Amino acid sequence: MLIDPEKQTYRENYTLMSACIVPRPIAFVSTVSIEGVFNLAPFSYFNGVTSAPPTLSIAIARKSRDSNKKDTLSNILDTGEFVVNTVSVAMTEAMNRTARDFPPEVNEFTEAGLTAIPARKVKAPLVKESPVKMECTLYKSIEIGEGRPGSGFLVIGEIVMFHIADEIWDGGQIDMEKLDPLGRLSGNYTTLGRLIG
Numbered sequence: 001m002l003i004d005p006e007k008q009t010y011r012e013n014y015t016l017m018s019a020c021i022v023p024r025p026i027a028f029v030s031t032v033s034i035e036g037v038f039n040l041a042p043f044s045y046f047n048g049v050t051s052a053p054p055t056l057s058i059a060i061a062r063k064s065r066d067s068n069k070k071d072t073l074s075n076i077l078d079t080g081e082f083v084v085n086t087v088s089v090a091m092t093e094a095m096n097r098t099a100r101d102f103p104p105e106v107n108e109f110t111e112a113g114l115t116a117i118p119a120r121k122v123k124a125p126l127v128k129e130s131p132v133k134m135e136c137t138l139y140k141s142i143e144i145g146e147g148r149p150g151s152g153f154l155v156i157g158e159i160v161m162f163h164i165a166d167e168i169w170d171g172g173q174i175d176m177e178k179l180d181p182l183g184r185l186s187g188n189y190t191t192l193g194r195l196i197g
């Protein structure tokens with residue numbers, strides 16, 4: 001099967017890419033607006049970039065409804081700060097509640113029933129319930145697609161503080177089974193399967 005992305009809609013390309021690029025970790029991104037409103041949203045186009053400096057990347061698409069910037073992106077660009085919280089399986093339902101397109105003045109922590117706690121180095125809050133939290137400052141943002149539907153920004157953040165729950169820290173590393181991370185497989189979620197190696 002050969003598929004030319006130029007002959008597909010952006011939605012068809014998104015669906016295909018989501019099935020080809022698997023499994024994907026989920027970045028549960030917390031930010032704060034310049035007005036002080038907390039925001040929380042999940043993104044699965046997420047990965048590490050470098051370890052010196054420690055950086056990660058998140059691709060944030062524009063809103064499909066009107067191609068405007070999502071609140072998460074606006075907050076990151078306005079403040080230069082954000083937190084990536086790891087999603088454990090136990091957090092699935094709460095995370096799903098934040099995936100809706102809320103107005104900017106709505107605090108998604110409240111909507112999801114999650115607890116916002118202060119970070120050490122950034123103003124964006126941490127998700128207390130998350131077993132791993134990474135405080136980040138904006139290293140660079142790259143606009144891709146010039147504002148058309150399906151376009152967005154690649155956000156690169158420098159990690160300035162790690163928060164690891166004591167109960168998942170074992171012998172100087174994270175115990176993956178205790179972390180119990182949630183991932184994405186196309187339009188579905190996946191959990192940790194058989195560990196190899």
